[in-house]
Amino acid sequence: METKVNVLDKGYVKLETNNVMGDDLSPVNDAKVSFDRESDEFGDKEGRLLDFLGREGHTSPFRHSFLKFEIHAPLMVARQWWKYVIGSDHAEQPLRNQDPHEAWNESSRRYVTESVEFYIVEADEWRSAPENRKQGSGEPLPLEQGEKLTEELIRNYEEGHRRYQEAIEAGVAVEQARLFLPAYGLYVRWRWAGSLQGVCHFLNQRLAGDAQSEIREYAEAVHTLSKQHFPNAIDALVRN
Ligand SMILES: Cc1cc2nc3c(=O)[nH]c(=O)nc-3n(C[C@H](O)[C@H](O)[C@H](O)COP(=O)(O)OP(=O)(O)OC[C@H]3O[C@@H](n4cnc5c(N)ncnc54)[C@H](O)[C@@H]3O)c2cc1C
Structure with a gap:
C-alpha cells in the first residue's frame, strides 16, 4: 500500500x-x-x-x-x-x-533555522494570466520567457536566503530574521x-x-x- x-x-x-x-x-x-x-x-x-x-x-x-x-x-x-x-x-x-x-x-x-527550501517553477511551467477571469491561470507562457522567470525566481530566493543568514549571523532573533525569506515559495x-x-x-x-x-x-x-x-x-x- x-x-x-x-x-x-x-x-x-x-x-x-x-x-x-x-x-x-x-x-x-x-x-x-x-x-x-x-x-x-x-x-x-x-x-x-x-x-x-x-x-x-x-x-x-x-x-x-x-x-x-x-x-x-x-x-x-x-x-x-x-x-x-x-x-x-x-x-x-x-x-x-x-x-x-x-x-x-x-x-x-x-x-528551525536549517533546510530552507523553495519551490522552483521549471521554465516550462509558467502560466499566463487568464483573459476573462480575475483569478487562475491562462495558457502556458513561451519557454524562452519561462527560462528567464525561473532564473529571476532563483535569484530572488538566493537573495532573500542570503539576507536571512546575514541577519542570523548579526544576532537577529530567528523569528524576525525569517522576514527576509521570500514566503510564498518557502516549503x-x-x-x-x-x-x-x-x-x-x-x-x-x-x-x-x-x-x-x-x-x-x-x-x-x-x-x-x-x-x-x-x-x-x-x-x-x-x-x-
Ligand atoms: C477556487 C477557490 C477560490 C478561493 N478564493 C478565496 C479567496 O479569494 N479568499 C478567501 O478568503 N478564501 C478563498 N477560498 C477559500 C474558501 O472561501 C473557503 O474558505 C475554503 O474553500 C474552505 O471551504 P469551506 O469554508 O467550505 O470549508 P470548511 O471550513 O471546512 O467548512 C465546511 C462546510 O461547513 C459549513 N460551515 C463552515 N463554517 C460554518 C459556519 N460558521 N456556519 C455554518 N456552516 C458552516 C459550510 O457548509 C462549509 O462548506 C477559495 C476557495 C476556492 C476553492
Whole structure:
C-alpha cells in the first residue's frame, strides 16, 4: 500500500497509516445503527447504501472515520489548505467552543533555522494570466520567457536566503530574521487530520478545475492515498 506521494519539485503528501480510523464499512455501519443492523462484509448492498448517503447528502456517517497526513508544500499551498476548518478544526481559540480539536501542526521557523527550501517553477511551467477571469491561470507562457522567470525566481530566493543568514549571523532573533525569506515559495511541513467528510470536502473543492494547479496536485495525492482505505466511500462523496 502506498503511503507517500511526491508532489511538485520537493513536496509530498504522506498518509500516517497507523492513524487511519475506519474503512468502507465504517460509514455503512454508522448509518445502519439507525435500524440496529450491521454488515460484516462490504458488498453491492453496502456500496448502494454509500451512494445513496452521498447522493442525498446524509453526511454524518462519514464523520466517524479519520485520516491523518503529513504534508510538505510551499506556503502558498498551505495558506489555501488552512481554510478547511470543519472536521479538521484549527481555528483560533476565541472561535472555538469549549472543545477544541486542534488538527494542524506546523514546523516552526521561530526555532528551525536549517533546510530552507523553495519551490522552483521549471521554465516550462509558467502560466499566463487568464483573459476573462480575475483569478487562475491562462495558457502556458513561451519557454524562452519561462527560462528567464525561473532564473529571476532563483535569484530572488538566493537573495532573500542570503539576507536571512546575514541577519542570523548579526544576532537577529530567528523569528524576525525569517522576514527576509521570500514566503510564498518557502516549503513548510505540517500535519493535518480530518474526518472522512472533511477530507472529501477538501477534495471536492481542490480537485476542481478552478483550484490552483499546485494545490490540485496535492489534492490528487490525498485522493490517491485516501482511496486505498475508503475506495467506495470516497467515490460516494467526491464528485470529480
Ligand atoms: C477556487 C477557490 C477560490 C478561493 N478564493 C478565496 C479567496 O479569494 N479568499 C478567501 O478568503 N478564501 C478563498 N477560498 C477559500 C474558501 O472561501 C473557503 O474558505 C475554503 O474553500 C474552505 O471551504 P469551506 O469554508 O467550505 O470549508 P470548511 O471550513 O471546512 O467548512 C465546511 C462546510 O461547513 C459549513 N460551515 C463552515 N463554517 C460554518 C459556519 N460558521 N456556519 C455554518 N456552516 C458552516 C459550510 O457548509 C462549509 O462548506 C477559495 C476557495 C476556492 C476553492
